[in-house]
Amino acid sequence: MARILVVDDEPLNRQLLRACFANSGHAIVEARDGHEALIAAQETPDLVLLDVMMPGMDGFECVRRLRVLFDAEPVPIVLVTALDDREAKMTGLAAGADELLTKPIDRDELLVRAGNLLALRARDLELQRRMVELAELRRFQDDTMAMIVHDLRSPLSVIQSSIDAMIGRVEVDPSGEVGESLIDCRRACARMSRLVGNILEIAAAESGRLNLRVTPGSLAPLVEGVIAPRRAALQRRSVEVSVDVTASAEVDRDLITRVIENLIDNAARHTPQGGRMRVWTTETPEGVELRIGNSGSSIPESSRALVFEKYTQVWDSKGAGSVGLGLYFCRLAIEAHGGSIWIEETAELPTVLALRLPVVAVRPALRVGA
Secondary structure, three states: OOEEEEEOOOHHHHHHHHHHOOOOOOEEEEEOOHHHHHHHOOOOOOEEEEEOOOOOOOHHHHHHHHHHHHOOOOOOEEEEEOOOOHHHHHHHHHHOOOEEEEOOOOHHHHHHHHHHHHHHHHHHHHHHHHHHHHHHHHHHHHHHHHHHHHHHHHHHHHHHHHHHHHHOOOOOOOOOHHHHHHHHHHHHHHHHHHHHHHHHHHHHHHOOOOOOOEEEEEOHHHHHHHHHHHHHHHHHOOOEEEEEOOOEEEEEHHHHHHHHHHHHHHHHHHOOOOOEEEEEEEEEOOEEEEEEEEOOOOOOHHHOHHHHOOOOOEEOOOOOEEOOOHHHHHHHHHHHOOOEEEEEOOOOOOEEEEEEEOOOOOOOOOOOOO
16 A cells, blocks of 8 residues: 655645545545645655645645655655646656646546556665665675684684794605695695685775775786795696786785786696796786786687676686686776786687786875875
8 A cells, every 4th residue: 555645735636636546545645735745745655646836835846845855765756737838847857756747637547657656666665675685685795704704814824824834844854745745735825815815805895995005116026926936836837937027007016916816826727737827018008918828728708708707607618617706806906906807818828817007096096105
């Protein structure tokens, strides 16, 4: 049952409108002028039928005030008027009315229009309700994820410290089987730490809370800092790595380092035994481009955009699939800098992850020393 507010200074007109809805089951609330309408509308109606020609506050002004009162509420307002000129209709619509009906009222037309507007309001209210539920669910997910991440960091820190202590013991031969196993464990812990960090940064980026601390500088130290601790493992797999990074850019260096870590690790996982990886930069009018290519399987062109979506599984040319948050995190971080990221290929390197960064940050950011 809907609540319909009927506003007219003529009792007979109010009576006729009430009669139109006699068998509808709707509750009819009456008001004799604009001021009474504003008082009655404190209890939000589902539909307003409003006369235009009233003493004091006319219908046009009443519509304007009702729209302020309802704010974002999807309450339909129908102006009922004896005026039949275009100017009156445009004035009513500009004031915020949804429909205009000309007197004398056609009962069937009124019921059809009212039914359509009430159905539209019901859908709008349902959509608002679902949006509120979605926002609450998202807030719950964020809070839960933050709690999980917090709880994961402590045991990870203990595991990493213990592994480092074991590696440092004299009786452990770093080049032997035990030493290599411990190094693999340390590398896995480091990757888990990055994944945990990715989750936090993704949550911040999705909610608009990712603040960049940008500083200008060369990208070479960032790339080398990521590759250096991985060279030994790549050499054991006979993977050739070439680096030609000379460009500079204004970036959040911690965030971009994590992006490079994700991209390097992704390339290393998909590079076969005895394969090749290449990291290089080029400078273009649009900005600095960093590419990380590998000699593994190519990704079908139709699937390349999906790689950077959240929890999307994509199959390469050999049927191997991957799913996760790493590349999604990279996309958010690069876009936060005002850049872009994509996949391409060359004759020698079937998969190349490419990103473009502006030389000077173009998005609002928290600058070091500002």
